[in-house]
Every structure is written in C-alpha cells, then in structure tokens.
Amino acid sequence: MPAIALLSTLLVVGFEQFVQWRYGxxxxxxxxxxxxxxxIKSPACSSIGAIALALMFTGPVR
Structure with missing residues (x-):
C-alpha cells in the first residue's frame, strides 16, 4: 500500500511540474x-479549473 501511495504522489507531482513548465x-x-x-466537492470550482485547463490544452502553443 505505501508503494501505491508513493507512486501516485510522484505521478501527481510530475504532472504538476509538466503543467507548470508547459502552461505557466x-x-x-x-x-x-x-x-x-x-x-471539497464543489462543482463550480472544479468546473472552472477543468475549463481553464481545457482551454489551455486546446489553445495555440506559445
């Protein structure tokens, strides 16, 4: 079980670093x-974040 937690943490941190490197x-x-x-199970907050990421992923590359 600790190996799965460590692996998921590394995956999340790696994805966060990629997003910061690529999209600022x-x-x-x-x-x-x-x-x-x-x-926090807030549909409004998660929707705003998802829309912001979707717009950045599909937008023109700098």
Whole structure:
C-alpha cells in the first residue's frame, strides 16, 4: 500500500511540474482549482479549473 501511495504522489507531482513548465502559472491555477474543487466537492470550482485547463490544452502553443 505505501508503494501505491508513493507512486501516485510522484505521478501527481510530475504532472504538476509538466503543467507548470508547459502552461505557466495559469496552468497551475487551473490545476489547483480543479483539485481543490474535487477535494471539497464543489462543482463550480472544479468546473472552472477543468475549463481553464481545457482551454489551455486546446489553445495555440506559445
């Protein structure tokens, strides 16, 4: 069980670093809104974060 927790933590941190490297601070804010919204079960907060990330993923690459 600790190995699964460690692996999932590394995966989340790696994804967060990728988002920050690729999409900058706005991507981190979108990811933060999405994860906080999911943790506190707030559909509005998680929807805003998901929409922000979706717009960044589908937008033009800098």
């Amino acid at each position: 601070p706005c991507g981190v804010v979108g990811l933060l809104l999405l994860t906080v919204g999911l943790k």
